């Protein structure tokens with residue numbers, strides 16, 4: 001099935017995806033915790049159906065377009081976990097009136113704009129910066145948090161849902177202990193806020209969840225809600241962080257081999273930055289843009305030996321190999337590349353992907 005490929009194609013292994021869902025679902029204490037997976041990683045209705053099999057009905061997305069796409073296809077409880085854009089309001093009224101919609105704010109001006117224009121019920125999460133310093137209000141800025149929570153409570157259309165944080169800095173951790181430290185530090189900050197505001201807002205929750213934390217922490221029952229997304233596919237970055245086994249990675253980019261350089265033991269593939277992104281890893285001092293795998297019988301296998309993407313340009317990938325692997329690959333073959341960051345690869349390849357093991 002991978003023969004005579006004209007251009008790169010993303011392969012998604014459905015069996016592995018389902019196993020990844022099953023494993024994550026089994027870690028969550030459903031008696032007290034909501035699992036609201038992030039759908040930005042796969043953006044696929046077929047994979048959405050897999051989640052439904054495990055009782056998932058609430059989802060997270062990262063854009064208005066994604067929210068409309070999933071709402072149009074039957075998902076009716078959606079959190080847009082990206083700082084609210086005030087230009088969204090008209091579209092929300094047009095397309096998302098019938099669903100249970102939550103949005104995320106971190107700015108008083110934005111809240112005032114929502115209050116001015118909102119004509120439907122909207123749940124509001126306040127984004128808290130627990131240390132990634134990308135977005136969010138500092139957890140000890142109670143003056144601003146008091147102002148914002150008061151204004152939410154004074155509007156009939158808005159409901160204050162709680163505090164939401166994303167610890168993206170777990171991606172820079174060297175080991176499980178560092179991930180745990182970030183997790184428990186974030187937990188302490190959000191629990192303190194919940195305790196402070198629970199008297200005025202009885203139903204507020206604390207929402208958290210990046211894939212490294214959700215994969216590496218033993219039982220997921222500390223926060224009220226978890227939103228990991230990448231775990232559906234995993235990738236080389238997660239593998240090196242220890243979040244998954246290599247066999248759990250559920251995506252590979254199938255790439256045609258177009259040229260070989262015997263003297264350098266390098267192979268040129270059609271598969272570059274526009275397919276994989278420019279994200280790289282340094283493993284033992286060597287920069288890598290993806291791990292090569294052999295494609296066989298509707299699956300893939302990691303070879304023994306050297307076979308990694310050493311550089312990328314827009315459409316080209318340069319595969320570094322040892323002699324043995326070099327000799328096993330011919331021009332016209334199709335090889336697989338396990339991406340460094342599957343969210344970016346899946347997004348770039350969203351119009352060109354195949355689901356294996358359906």
Ligand SMILES: Cc1ncc(COP(=O)(O)O)c(C=O)c1O
Nearest residue numbers: 038081166210211227228229230
């Ligand atoms: C706000 C928010 N929540 C959840 C996630 C999911 O995290 P991960 O990609 O590590 O699964 C992301 C990812 O960027 C995010 O930005």
